[in-house]
Amino acid sequence: MSAAEFVHIVDDVPALDGERRLADGSPGLLAMVVALDGFLDAGNAGAHAATHLEGLGDAPVVATFDVDVFHDYRARRPAVSFVRDHYADYDAPRLVVRLAHDSGGTPFLLLRGPEPDNRWEAFARAVRAVVERFSVDLVVSIGSVPMAVPHTRPIAVTHHANDPALLTGESPWRGELRVPSSAQALLEIRLGEWGHPAQGFVAHVPHYLAQLDYPRAALELLEQVERAARLTVDLTALRTAAEEREVEVATYLASHEEVAEVVTALEQQYDAFRRAEESGSNLLAEEQPLPTGEEIGREFERFLAGLGPDDHGGAPDATDPPEDDGR
Structure with a gap:
């Protein structure tokens, strides 16, 4: 089946047709940012980043994927309102590419929507069609994973790319890790095979803040x-939101000694690892044990229960089952 069966691309997009030039007259780089909801989104970091990019200004849709082909509705059921005696406001999932502009007017594309539950190869071919139609120079994916790290230390980021020349930071990993795949991971591999540069960034979110x-x-x-x-x-706006969340977390820790102890243990382990890494010695630091899984789990539930709901993703009640995010 051809890629055209899975994605509809707008025929006329003047802003992306012809030679692109920057304000200084130099050739412009057209990037496409990929942020798929679901697997790689601890702390809703990717979703927040994509929402922020969408909010920069008018961002018309230039390509639409056939969600019915990729989405498992029974695994991730869209919301619908029941109003007195009828259903309304069906929240249909959308997987689209938008044309946005940064603060200086530079155009870029944003691919956003639920991660495909199936037919990843077909999805990759459909994305390739978009990349080649608009002559995209670089595909950049973003995501986040929960890690046993303290929120009081800098956020680590895993850099990855299908071309080593694209890497902008050193990987914290050594050797080979076998991890669950994702549509974004497969997309990066396939784009590399097709000769299209792609790179990405995965932020490490403290596991006790991942929800x-x-x-x-x-x-x-x-x-x-x-x-x-x-x-x-x-x-x-993101910096303000980040500062407000940090204050909220710090306030909670100040009044909950048992949770603060868990964070302190993570700080000690983090610092020991950093010192060992800088000196080139063994990363298994002595006398700096991590909290046990049970300890982390208990404090994690207390933490979620202690933070009240707000308008920007407040904590669920610790007794509630986790929301189904398709993982």
């Missing part, structure tokens, strides 16, 4: 995107 909105991770991801895609993005 909350964590805008600080979204901020870090967009700062990486700015450098890789040569964009300029106003991040003021």
Whole structure:
């Protein structure tokens, strides 16, 4: 089946047709940012980053994927309103590419929507059609994963790319890791095979904050995107949201000693690892044990229960089952 069966691409997009030039007359780089909801989104970092990019201004849709082909509706049921005696406002999932502009007017594409539940190869071919139709120079994916790290230390980011020349930071990993795949991971591999540059960034979110909105991770991801895609993005709103969340977390820890002890243990382990890494010695630091899984789990539930709901992804009640995010 051809890619055209899975994606509809707008025929006439004047802003992307013809030679692209920057304000100084030099050739412009057209990047496409990929942020798929679901698997790689601890702290809703990718979703927050994509929402921020969408909010930069008018962002018309230039390509639409056939969601019915990729989405498992029974695994991730869209919401619908029941109003007195009838259904209304069906929240249909959408997987689209939008044309946005940064603060300086530089165009870029944003691919956003639910990660395909199936037919990943067909999805990759459909994305390739978009990349080649609009002569995309670079594909940049973003995501986040929960890690046993403290929120009081800098957010680490895993850099990856299908061309080593694209890497903008050193990987914290050594050797080979076998991890669950994702549509974004497969897309990067396939694009490399087809001769299209692709790179990405995965933010490490403290595991005890992974179910909350964590805008600080979204901020870090967009700062990486700015450098890789040569964009300029106003991040003021995200910085404010990140600062407010940090204050909220600090306030909670100040009044809950048992949770603060868990964070302190993570800080000690983090610092020991950093010192060992810098000196080239064994990374298994002595006398700095991590909290046990049971301890982390208990404090994690207490933490979620203690943070009240808010308008930006407040914590669920610790007794509630986790929301189904398709993982």
